[in-house]
Amino acid sequence: MLISDGGDWALRRWQHLDVHRELRRLADNGHGVVDRAEALAVAEHLVLDRALAGGALVRVCPRTYLDRARIGERRARLAAAVRYGGEGAALSHTTALEVWRLPAPVDxxxxxxxxxxxxxxxxxxxxxxxxxxxxxxxxxxxxxxxxTRLERSIVDSWPLLDRGLQRAPAIVAVSERRTTPGRLRSALAAVPRLAGRRGLAQLVGLLERGCRSALELWGCERVFTGGAFDRLRWQVPVPLAGGTVYLDAVDPDSGVNLELDGAAHHAGPADRERDLRRDAALLALGYTVVRFTYARLTTEPGTVRREALAAMSRRTGRIS
Known part of the structure; x- marks a missing residue:
């Protein structure tokens, strides 16, 4: 009898180990995620409860568990959320921005x-x-x-982002030509009660004018405003020998090209040499390039404005 009991106990023990292997297989096949229904299809309640109590599986959403070894993986947590949401669920708001690889907090x-x-x-x-x-x-x-679609993800995230990051997703998406200001405006129209929608609408308007960077937005809003600056055309494509370049701001009446030089692309000797070659090629086409650094634009806006107006007033219209 004792031998029989011992044999039965050993058999049950090995059966449970087999079941644990089934839970492991489910987790491996599901990117670390196991939901309660599928777990109970291969294991008894007691086995699942022991796996949870022992920490092999961790509850991350109702009826949804994650392999303990992957609890720190962001992708595994996203997969668990989608599994919990069920058919028709989608990552949205700032989480969608993260998946779209746009600027967004990941914590x-x-x-x-x-x-x-x-x-x-x-x-x-x-x-x-x-x-x-x-x-x-x-x-x-x-x-x-x-x-959620890229444009709706940007719109939904607007009220959730800190002020310093709020504009970045839309700017990056448009500047990388992954969407257009028009598509953003259509997505915004679908959310009439969005908190802070006026600010997003203003940003879309600036993007529609042609601004494609935070520095260009600063210049358009804080420096080159009103009067003669209203006729500026932003991000004007011009074909050169090495390919098409985009001029930050062009006054079609005078042929003056105002370039707003951020530190990221205009810092070293190679950048300077590239800019000089480009400016010479543009001069041959009738453009006069006037460059302003980030430091001057943000600390001397009044002086920059006066210099730009003086340059625009000295030229006669040569650019159609």
Whole structure:
């Protein structure tokens, strides 16, 4: 009898080890994620409870668990949130910006959007947004994750971002030609009650004028405003021998090209040599290039403004 009991105990022990291997297989196949329903399809409640109590699996969302070895992986946590959300759920807001590889904080909560009436609720580190009229067509797959479309991600994130970062996603997306100001404006129109929408609408307006960097936005808003500056054309494409270049701001009446030189691309000797060659090529086409550094634009806006106006007044119209 004792031998039989011992044999039965050993058999049950090995069976449980087999079941644990099944939980491990589920986790490995699911990027570290296991949901309760699939776990109970291969293991008894007691086995799952022991895996949770022992820390092999960690509860990260209701009925959704993560392999302890991957608890610190951001992608694994995103996968867990999507699994918890179920069919039709998508990463949204600043989390979607992260997946789109646009400037966004990566230490905040994960944002998930689902259709209105769905049951998923928020949890620690997870915010669930229920959206009326939400359809699968409103999301795309990016880097393996379902996410809201790029333009809607930028719009939704606007009220959540700190002031210093708020404009960056839209500026980067437009400057890299991943979207257009017009598409951003359409996405903004779909969210009429967005907190702070006036500020985003103003940014889109500046992007529509042609501004493509934070420094250009500064110049357009703080320096080159009103009067003769209203006729400036921003980001004007000009074909040169080495390819098309984009001029920061051009006065079509005088042919003056105002260049706003940020430190990132105009700091070293090689940058200076490149700028000189480009300026000479533009001069041959009838442009006069006037350059202003970041330091001067931000600390001497009045002086920069006067110098720009003087340059524009001395030239006669040669650029159509």
């Amino acid at each position: 905040g909560p994960i944002h998930l959007v689902v259709a209105e009436g769905r049951q998923p609720r928020g949890a620690a580190g997870l915010r669930v947004h229920r959206r009326r009229g939400w359809e699968p067509a409103d999301m795309v797959v990016r880097d393996g994750f379902p996410v």
